[in-house]
Amino acid sequence: MYGKYFVLFAILFTGWFLRKINFIDDKMNHSMNKLIVYFAYPCLIVHNIGNVDMTGRLVLDFLIGFGISLACFFIYGAISFGYAKARKFPSDCSNVAEFAMATPNNGFMGFPVSLIFFGEKGLFLMLAHNAAMNFFIFTYGTNLLNRNNPERRKPTIRNVIRATFKFLLNPNILALFIGFALSLLGGILPEAVDEYLLYIGNVSTPMAMIFIGSSLATADLRKVLTTKLVIEASIVKLLVLPLVTIGLVYFLPVAPLIKSIVVLGIAFPTAATVSMLAEQENQSALTASQILVLSTIASIVTVPASVNLINLLF
Numbered sequence: 001m002y003g004k005y006f007v008l009f010a011i012l013f014t015g016w017f018l019r020k021i022n023f024i025d026d027k028m029n030h031s032m033n034k035l036i037v038y039f040a041y042p043c044l045i046v047h048n049i050g051n052v053d054m055t056g057r058l059v060l061d062f063l064i065g066f067g068i069s070l071a072c073f074f075i076y077g078a079i080s081f082g083y084a085k086a087r088k089f090p091s092d093c094s095n096v097a098e099f100a101m102a103t104p105n106n107g108f109m110g111f112p113v114s115l116i117f118f119g120e121k122g123l124f125l126m127l128a129h130n131a132a133m134n135f136f137i138f139t140y141g142t143n144l145l146n147r148n149n150p151e152r153r154k155p156t157i158r159n160v161i162r163a164t165f166k167f168l169l170n171p172n173i174l175a176l177f178i179g180f181a182l183s184l185l186g187g188i189l190p191e192a193v194d195e196y197l198l199y200i201g202n203v204s205t206p207m208a209m210i211f212i213g214s215s216l217a218t219a220d221l222r223k224v225l226t227t228k229l230v231i232e233a234s235i236v237k238l239l240v241l242p243l244v245t246i247g248l249v250y251f252l253p254v255a256p257l258i259k260s261i262v263v264l265g266i267a268f269p270t271a272a273t274v275s276m277l278a279e280q281e282n283q284s285a286l287t288a289s290q291i292l293v294l295s296t297i298a299s300i301v302t303v304p305a306s307v308n309l310i311n312l313l314f
Contacts, residue, residue, distance in 0.1 A: 015213025044201025049179025269295035
């Protein structure tokens with residue numbers, strides 16, 4: 001098991017090293033991001049889900065995983081809000097810190113880790129967790145980022161519809177629907193097409209880890225490691241919320257793998273989406289980036305520990 005961790009994070013450090021020697025630049029990093037999110041991961045999802053022998057049990061497990069994950073995300077939002085208020089985080093960046101604490105990197109890191117340690121069904125259920133997170137992001141999250149905007153409008157039916165469309169048009173969600181359809185139709189893809197999807201999808205794991213490592217290489221670690229808010233938010237993200245989630249799901253009468261993925265999903269560091277959305281909304285993108293960096297570095301220790309704890313408990 002530890003050999004798998006070593007390989008995964010060795011690839012991450014490869015990305016860090018290549019960025020440090022300027023082999024990877026900003027343009028290449030941005031292109032990798034787009035390739036992974038909009039093409040490689042969707043190919044991986046279509047291949048893996050499309051080849052699953054879809055049963056009523058699997059569909060039910062997906063819906064249960066989605067429902068539990070979505071409920072947990074709104075609980076994370078409430079906990080993050082309460083913590084930020086109790087610790088008196090500055091109002092100009094508290095909203096971003098709350099969003100960063102509640103939103104895990106269950107795509108870039110979640111997909112490869114769940115596939116490596118829990119197999120194709122683990123990836124299938126992580127997709128449910130990711131779908132729940134995307135719904136959370138485009139409803140609660142976007143509203144949270146606009147909390148400091150004096151001109152913000154109250155939620156309307158139009159905004160809810162727009163958020164739903166954003167959720168449905170996410171490439172990974174579209175790939176999930178396509179994979180579901182192919183699975184239900186019983187392997188109608190030609191072998192050559194399926195092999196193509198597999199080859200493209202297989203590059204997503206190493207490229208995602210290289211991208212994360214490359215992104216870390218540009219951070220001012222001295223400032224990250226000395227900012228109290230960033231340290232506290234990272235602790236909540238990586239330790240407090242996973243432990244809370246164990247308490248929430250431990251006694252639920254659902255399959256152990258569903259519980260495992262719900263806990264693992266929140267154990268990942270902050271999602272890069274938080275920084276991107278904060279920048280779009282003219283909020284404190286620096287705060288989001290700093291929490292992302294510190295939580296990602298710390299996750300080299302905490303994610304393996306979380307997987308071990310999950311295997312012991314479930």
